[in-house]
Amino acid sequence: MKSKSMRLAMSGLALSCFTAFGAHAAEPKELFFYNWTDYYPVDLLAKFEKETGIKVTMDGYDSNETLLAKLQAGGAAYDVIVPSQSIMQTLIKQDLLMEIDAPSLSNFQYVKGPFRDPSFDPGRKFSAPYLWGTTGFSYDSARVPGGKLDDSWKEFFEPRKELQGQLAALDTSSSVINAASHYLNVDECSENPQDAKRILELLQKQKPFLKMYSSDNTVDRMASGEVIMMQNWNGSTARATLQKSTIKYVYPREGLAMFQDNFAVPKSAPHPGNAKIFIDWMMKPENAAAVSNAIAYANGVQSDSLLDPKWKVMDAINMPEEYASRLRPEKECSNKARELQDRIWSKLKG
Amino acid sequence: MISLHLKKLPATREISLLILAYLYLPIFVLIAYSFNANRSATVWTEFSFAWYGRILANPSIQTAALNSIIVATIATVCATAIALLAALATYRPFYGQKMVEGGINLPLILPEIVTAVATLLLFMALGIKLGLLTVIVAHIGFCIPFAYLPIRARLNDLDKSLLEAANDLYANPWQVFRRVTLPLLWPAVLSGAVLAFVVSLDDFIMTFFVAGPGSTTLPVYIFSAIKAGVTPEINAISTLMLVISIVLVVLAFWLSQRGKQQ
Amino acid sequence: MSVSSTSPALNRALLLSPVVLTLLALIAIPLGIMGYISLLPRNTYGGVDWQAQWQLQSYVQLFFQEGFDGELELNWVYAQALLRSVLQAGGTTVLCFLFGFPVALWMSSLTPRRRNLMVLLITIPFWTNLLIRNYAWLIILREHGWVAQSLNALLPSAGGITLLYNDFAVSVGLVYSFLPFMILPIYSTLEKLDWRLVEAAYDLGANRWHALRRIILPLSMPGVIAGALLVFVPSLGAFITPAILGGGKTLMIGNLIQQQFGTARNWPLGSSLSFLLLAILLVSLVLYALYSRRAAKTINRGATA
Numbered sequence: 001m002k003s004k005s006m007r008l009a010m011s012g013l014a015l016s017c018f019t020a021f022g023a024h025a026a027e028p029k030e031l032f033f034y035n036w037t038d039y040y041p042v043d044l045l046a047k048f049e050k051e052t053g054i055k056v057t058m059d060g061y062d063s064n065e066t067l068l069a070k071l072q073a074g075g076a077a078y079d080v081i082v083p084s085q086s087i088m089q090t091l092i093k094q095d096l097l098m099e100i101d102a103p104s105l106s107n108f109q110y111v112k113g114p115f116r117d118p119s120f121d122p123g124r125k126f127s128a129p130y131l132w133g134t135t136g137f138s139y140d141s142a143r144v145p146g147g148k149l150d151d152s153w154k155e156f157f158e159p160r161k162e163l164q165g166q167l168a169a170l171d172t173s174s175s176v177i178n179a180a181s182h183y184l185n186v187d188e189c190s191e192n193p194q195d196a197k198r199i200l201e202l203l204q205k206q207k208p209f210l211k212m213y214s215s216d217n218t219v220d221r222m223a224s225g226e227v228i229m230m231q232n233w234n235g236s237t238a239r240a241t242l243q244k245s246t247i248k249y250v251y252p253r254e255g256l257a258m259f260q261d262n263f264a265v266p267k268s269a270p271h272p273g274n275a276k277i278f279i280d281w282m283m284k285p286e287n288a289a290a291v292s293n294a295i296a297y298a299n300g301v302q303s304d305s306l307l308d309p310k311w312k313v314m315d316a317i318n319m320p321e322e323y324a325s326r327l328r329p330e331k332e333c334s335n336k337a338r339e340l341q342d343r344i345w346s347k348l349k350g
Numbered sequence: 351m352i353s354l355h356l357k358k359l360p361a362t363r364e365i366s367l368l369i370l371a372y373l374y375l376p377i378f379v380l381i382a383y384s385f386n387a388n389r390s391a392t393v394w395t396e397f398s399f400a401w402y403g404r405i406l407a408n409p410s411i412q413t414a415a416l417n418s419i420i421v422a423t424i425a426t427v428c429a430t431a432i433a434l435l436a437a438l439a440t441y442r443p444f445y446g447q448k449m450v451e452g453g454i455n456l457p458l459i460l461p462e463i464v465t466a467v468a469t470l471l472l473f474m475a476l477g478i479k480l481g482l483l484t485v486i487v488a489h490i491g492f493c494i495p496f497a498y499l500p501i502r503a504r505l506n507d508l509d510k511s512l513l514e515a516a517n518d519l520y521a522n523p524w525q526v527f528r529r530v531t532l533p534l535l536w537p538a539v540l541s542g543a544v545l546a547f548v549v550s551l552d553d554f555i556m557t558f559f560v561a562g563p564g565s566t567t568l569p570v571y572i573f574s575a576i577k578a579g580v581t582p583e584i585n586a587i588s589t590l591m592l593v594i595s596i597v598l599v600v601l602a603f604w605l606s607q608r609g610k611q612q
Numbered sequence: 613m614s615v616s617s618t619s620p621a622l623n624r625a626l627l628l629s630p631v632v633l634t635l636l637a638l639i640a641i642p643l644g645i646m647g648y649i650s651l652l653p654r655n656t657y658g659g660v661d662w663q664a665q666w667q668l669q670s671y672v673q674l675f676f677q678e679g680f681d682g683e684l685e686l687n688w689v690y691a692q693a694l695l696r697s698v699l700q701a702g703g704t705t706v707l708c709f710l711f712g713f714p715v716a717l718w719m720s721s722l723t724p725r726r727r728n729l730m731v732l733l734i735t736i737p738f739w740t741n742l743l744i745r746n747y748a749w750l751i752i753l754r755e756h757g758w759v760a761q762s763l764n765a766l767l768p769s770a771g772g773i774t775l776l777y778n779d780f781a782v783s784v785g786l787v788y789s790f791l792p793f794m795i796l797p798i799y800s801t802l803e804k805l806d807w808r809l810v811e812a813a814y815d816l817g818a819n820r821w822h823a824l825r826r827i828i829l830p831l832s833m834p835g836v837i838a839g840a841l842l843v844f845v846p847s848l849g850a851f852i853t854p855a856i857l858g859g860g861k862t863l864m865i866g867n868l869i870q871q872q873f874g875t876a877r878n879w880p881l882g883s884s885l886s887f888l889l890l891a892i893l894l895v896s897l898v899l900y901a902l903y904s905r906r907a908a909k910t911i912n913r914g915a916t917a
Contacts, residue, residue, distance in 0.1 A: 032563035038578030060574035073474040212859030362718035376748030439627035461849025468642030491638035
């Protein structure tokens with residue numbers, strides 16, 4: 001087994017060869033960035049262009065599956081993509097990613113411990129950490145009887161009488177089924193049809209109490225008071241709390257999904273050199289902090305000191321330590337499990 | 351001439367006015383909220399042009415608008431040319447005419463989700479890289495029927511004796527076309543082109559599936575932006591797009607009316 | 613009649629070649645590819661296993677699926693989604709007819725100049741972007757909007773009427789999108805109508821209602837049916853409006869197809885669902901073609917009278 005320094009040296013050599021080749025090939029100074037919509041502050045791209053001279057074009061997608069479909073269809077030539085940890089293995093196994101060897105990049109030193117060697121990408125060969133978040137639920141404490149809800153999924157799946165008809169769920173099958181699985185203490189990637197049956201029954205019982213299923217407009221929906229409680233991401237909740245301070249975020253004790261988003265480079269990227277420059281640049285604490293401050297999600301880089309004070313007071317972003325045990329990183333489910341989930345979802349909406 | 355009075359049936363006027371109000375209510379709401387100073391689309395604060403300023407300065411919107419215009423222009427020119435040829439070929443009855451016409455109008459009938467996915471699969475199978483070109487090609491497909499219909503209708507209404515006389519006078523069909531048919535058809539051709547342009551400008555589903563990096567158009571941009579929340583910026587973009595579409599449609603309409611008077 | 617040396621058929625073929633090529637390239641071939649995919653099994657990671665043997669699994673899945681208790685059961689989900697889409701399309705068509713027919717009638721009773729203005733006015737809303745239209749309705753129908761507020765103020769006993777995220781909102785949205793498609797064909801048929809027949813009816817003592825029911829309506833049937841087709845067919849595949857205005861609580865066939873190419877990563881099933889939808893459309897079109905041929909004969913008989 002090579003020592004770490006040997007590995008670094010080898011990567012450094014490879015990288016320098018690569019950049020030399022890159023310099024010969026003279027990559028045009030542009031970058032195609034394919035990211036989740038509303039998941040990156042546009043002014044930061046301007047800063048990147050000023051510092052490196054590379055012009056970035058950013059397009060948006062709304063789900064990992066859209067990203068996957070576009071990559072599988074082969075045609076779309078993006079340089080940097082932002083897959084969640086739950087499809088990393090699929091991308092790697094299908095040979096869709098370029099090896100970038102993130103530890104060899106100069107700013108990798110700033111990456112936080114837990115993010116340096118994740119199980120979904122050992123050794124960070126293909127990816128670098130971006131943002132991470134959780135999917136719990138948020139509620140408006142001013143409109144809830146007693147002003148506080150128990151931190152349990154029970155409040156969401158079996159709502160109190162006053163809240164019935166005033167809740168919303170995300171319109172993403174994996175998020176809803178995940179939450180239900182955690183509440184029922186069932187494996188989120190269960191291949192057991194009996195588990196699926198229980199989940200379906202729970203969701204069907206909840207459906208009449210929901211105002212809508214929607215993954216759009218999550219910030220305004222809470223802030224405008226259209227619903228009193230909704231399944232929500234922590235970042236959206238934090239931004240909603242800025243508009244209405246009584247909005248609170250819940251980390252349910254039965255467990256809540258945690259997603260980790262990463263930078264990666266598709267194999268067919270037209271500007272891989274620029275892609276690595278961008279990814280390296282994003283691991284600088286000040287840039288990572290700029291994103292977190294704008295979109296209200298925590299990042300995987302040591303930038304806590306640069307976090308804006310208005311976010312520091314919210315436990316939506318600044319997760320209290322005692323909740324760490326409640327996090328359940330999203331897993332990648334097998335085809336069989338996904339088929340079950342698809343059937344649950346179709347029957348639920350059917 | 352039948353007196354118009356005969357055609358008047360009770361309550362039709364009242365119902366029609368109500369329906370007109372129903373058709374225009376969202377348009378007014380859209381325009382009104384684009385001037386709302388408050389960020390939230392749900393609360394009205396005060397009158398402001400701020401959002402228009404912001405969208406005009408936003409580089410993503412500028413790129414998207416530019417893409418929309420480029421795609422629409424090229425797709426329109428190609429679609430109208432193809433449609434014109436097709437209309438010239440089909441206005442006289444022939445064996446299989448109904449089938450050919452049905453085929454030309456097929457994109458109008460097929461659900462767009464199906465054609466969008468199928469087109470993506472086509473590009474995938476051929477190994478074609480997604481980009482502005484694939485969007486343009488896809489748009490040509492569904493723009494053809496929109497350009498075809500007005501031209502075809504006008505050909506139907508044309509005084510056939512004019513064309514026959516022209517055929518006798520001129521030596522070859524090309525001259526007939528250039529000197530007689532085309533000038534007569536021109537208003538309809540323009541009308542069809544404008545319709546195709548508007549349809550291409552507004553298209554969302556097809557573009558969403560076949561767009562590549564940097565080829566986002568305005569409707570796709572709006573779709574992404576809406577995911578983040580409906581802001582007055584979206585209202586402002588929508589209002590601008592609406593105004594442009596209306597101007598173009600009125601133009602198309604006026605042209606086709608002028609044509610009819612000739 | 614033609615003085616050119618080439619035959620008219622050849623000319624026609626040449627003129628038609630661009631459009632035929634485009635049709636082939638953008639519709640026939642893609643649909644063919646989709647058909648091919650529908651016969652392949654899905655890949656472990658989503659997408660399609662190109663190497664594998666052909667199979668009818670995706671079509672079987674349309675109708676039969678393993679239930680949660682293990683037995684092979686009739687798959688109601690897709691049938692329900694299909695049924696719901698058909699009902700939605702049918703309902704939209706009926707509503708469009710009920711609202712559109714009076715408008716077309718009124719339009720045909722106007723002066724020519726005003727008539728043209730109305731045609732323009734009816735068409736303009738159609739040129740707005742689909743998403744934008746739906747979001748405008750979202751603003752209008754929301755709970756704290758003035759429509760809902762005034763309605764609830766007028767009818768307090770109804771106990772809080774909600775106008776959004778239900779079938780009512782979806783109908784409002786769909787009818788809004790497709791009304792022009794119903795009005796214009798009916799209007800053009802009414803324009804060509806021989807109103808002397810109506811005049812004769814009045815002379816014979818019929819009142820307006822009778823004239824409408826017995827003469828105008830039957831004679832305008834071709835326009836009505838054409839309009840019905842133009843509304844029914846696209847609204848069958850409509851899924852964005854139900855998703856936005858319906859609160860995402862129901863699945864239409866369009867949603868299902870999109871889902872298979874998205875979260876479910878089951879391209880063969882998405883393809884077979886698309887063909888199922890196309891099959892229904894084909895049936896409607898064939899029925900329409902049969903009807904219009906029969907109707908044309910009847911109209912010809914009537915017009916010459």
